Amino acid sequence: xxxxxxxxxxxxxxxxxxxxxxxxxxxxxxxxxxxxxxxxxxxxxxxxxxxxxxxxxxxxxxxxxxxxxxxxxxxxxxxxxxxxxxxxxxxxxxxxxxxxxxxxxxxxxxxxxxxxxxxxxxxxxxxxxxxxxxxxxxxxxxxxxxxxxxxxxxxxxxxxxxxxxxxxxxxxxxxxxxxxxxxxxxxxxxxxxxxxxxxxxxxxxxxxxxxxxxxxxxxxxxxxxxxxxxxxxxxxxxxxxxxxxxxxxxxxxxxxxxxxxxxxxxxxxxxxxxxxxxxxxxxxxxxxxxxxxxxxxxxxxxxxxxxxxxxxxxxxxxxxxxxxxxxxxxxxxxxxxxxxxxxxxxxxxxxxxxxxxxxxxxxxxxxxxxxxxxxxxxxxxxxxxxxxxxxxxxxxxxxxxxxxxxxxxxxxxxxxxxxxxxxxxxxxxxxxxxxxxxxxxxxxxxx
Numbered sequence: 296x297x298x299x300x301x302x303x304x305x306x307x308x309x310x311x312x313x314x315x316x317x318x319x320x321x322x323x324x325x326x327x328x329x330x331x332x333x334x335x336x337x338x339x340x341x342x343x344x345x346x347x348x349x350x351x352x353x354x355x356x357x358x359x360x361x362x363x364x365x366x367x368x369x370x371x372x373x374x375x376x377x378x379x380x381x382x383x384x385x386x387x388x389x390x391x392x393x394x395x396x397x398x399x400x401x402x403x404x405x406x407x408x409x410x411x412x413x414x415x416x417x418x419x420x421x422x423x424x425x426x427x428x429x430x431x432x433x434x435x436x437x438x439x440x441x442x443x444x445x446x447x448x449x450x451x452x453x454x455x456x457x458x459x460x461x462x463x464x465x466x467x468x469x470x471x472x473x474x475x476x477x478x479x480x481x482x483x484x485x486x487x488x489x490x491x492x493x494x495x496x497x498x499x500x501x502x503x504x505x506x507x508x509x510x511x512x513x514x515x516x517x518x519x520x521x522x523x524x525x526x527x528x529x530x531x532x533x534x535x536x537x538x539x540x541x542x543x544x545x546x547x548x549x550x551x552x553x554x555x556x557x558x559x560x561x562x563x564x565x566x567x568x569x570x571x572x573x574x575x576x577x578x579x580x581x582x583x584x585x586x587x588x589x590x591x592x593x594x595x596x597x598x599x600x601x602x603x604x605x606x607x608x609x610x611x612x613x614x615x616x617x618x619x620x621x622x623x624x625x626x627x628x629x630x631x632x633x634x635x636x637x638x639x640x641x642x643x644x645x646x647x648x649x650x651x652x653x654x655x656x657x658x659x660x661x662x663x664x665x666x667x668x669x670x671x672x673x674x675x676x677x678x679x680x681x682x683x684x685x686x687x688x689x690x691x692x693x694x695x696x697x698x699x700x701x702x703x704x705x706x707x708x709x710x711x712x713x714x715x716x717x718x719x720x721x722x723x724x725x726x727x728x729x730x731x732x733x734x735x736x737x738x739x740x741x742x
Contacts, residue, residue, distance in 0.1 A: 336466050338521040339457040342450055343474030345518030348511045349420055349443055351478045354580060355601040356485065357423075357436060360504050364429035378706025380433045384440040385702070391445065405528050409449035413519055416442025420512035424505040452687040453522075455675050456529045463672035464624050468616025471664040476609035479602060481514040486598060556689060562677045564736035565625075569670055570693040572632045572729035575639065575722045576666060578701035579659060596649040600656040607660030615665030624673040625738045631666035632733065634658070636726045643720035676740050701725070 332340070358377055365376060419439035423432065458466045485507030492503035556563050619627045638658050645651055678686040701722065708718035 332466070332469065333458075335525060336458055336462075336469075338525045339450075339453060340466065340470045340473055341477075341518050342522045343470040344477030345515045346416075346443055346447065346450075347474035347478035348481045348514045349416065349439070350474075350580075351482050351601070351605065352485065352507065352511045353436075353440070355482070355598045356489070356504065356507060359597070360501075361429060361432065361436070363501070364427075364432055368429050370429065375706040375710045376433075378702040378709075380437055381440070381702040382706070384437045384444065387437075387441050388444045388448070403528060405449055405452065406523070406526055409446055409453070410523065412442050412445030412449070414442070415439075416446060417512050417516050418442075420508055420515065423508040426501075426505070448687055448690075450522075451671050451675075451690070453526060453528075454671065456527065460676050463675050464619040464669060465616045467672035467675075468612050468619070468665065468668040471668040472609050472612035472616075475605045475612060475660075475664055477518070479605045481510050482602065482605075485510055486602070490595070552686065552689065556686075559677075561737055561739045564732050565674070565677065566690070566693050568729045568732035568736065569674070569690075570729075571725040571732070572628075572635065572666070573670065573693075574701040574725045575635050575729075576663065578705055578722055579635070579638065579642075580663065593649055597652060600649070600653045603653065604656040604660035604663075607657050608664040611661045612664030612668055615669060619669055619672075623738060623741050624669040624676075625733065625736075625741070628666055628669050628673065629730070629733050631662040631669075632726055632730050634662045635666070636723055636730075638662075639719060639723045639726065643716045643723075646716075673740070 361377065370376065416439050419435050419442055422435045423439060425435075427435065454463060454467060488507060488510075489500060489503045492498040492506075493500050556566070615627055615631075638655065641651075641658070642655055646655055674687075674690055704721050705718035708721055712718070
């Protein structure tokens, strides 16, 4: 398949002692950078529409449903239990992704690994609809989350095959933006079923909630089809007949890649900053509903507030991509980190009512999509394209390990102090550290 912008050129590199073929795309012109989205870019974007439905359900509905299962079993601390579940899922991804990512850089392998994790996520999402007790349910949920996050690692690295450096900020932001707004469609159907099913159809609330998991799985699968039927891996480090040599050299490659990262000061400084600030972002996302539930806030209000977040996040994520084109991705990331510091302090000291949770949800929506999208695209500009999956594997080590620390920190602090607000406040330390590394890093993408 020809490149969306510019001509495709072939180059030869040496990977793990084996001659391998890599492909690169020429840079887009300024006119191309501002052109309309191509068909391939749109097909890449719609996967965000599909998987974001599960992310939204996991943020709003799953914690409340899990809480009901915990209460039925005599358990009462959902914050710590939910935090440990998220920690386990993140740990598995952090361990697996660098190894699998290195193998997936082989020609034709990236889409196969993507399908494996995506399929696992969808099947486990369906399995969540079974009438399970709290522990089996959390186990299935953890497997579904591993499937989601694993697929996202390969999906993120597909960005460099889909567009050019000049268009990455814009395309990545559109992915998050349309993901936010598109995920509200199945979510509204699920919420209507959960709240309207018992009164209008005489169905049990728990049954309606489980059916929402099936609806989400179908939506996720349908919006993955355009990407699966059109994606072509343009950047790679080996051909299929060299797969054996590439696999044998994987561990050597991981060590070599780590060495290259260490020698690339702008890259490793950004990765450390990313480690700290994405910790805060992911922790706020995964723990917000459980935190509000433990504070005694009404579950209906929590769900509606999080739905509003999606509508706020859609235009803000798109706007962030446009602003990055003018001011640079790093500047916009810095602004978002400062904003998250304010959000954490607000949650720790002022969040006590439904109205305040609404304010928190709107603030999160304004910056959440932007910082995630620009982190993905900014990193893609800093790394070699023919080893993208391998580098994105390390990107996931930093992102998922940070999630482990964040959720574990909140869960443990809450357990030890008996005060969830103190656990939330601890996130501010990580944001300060991120800000320091970002300010010290020199941005190689700015001339």
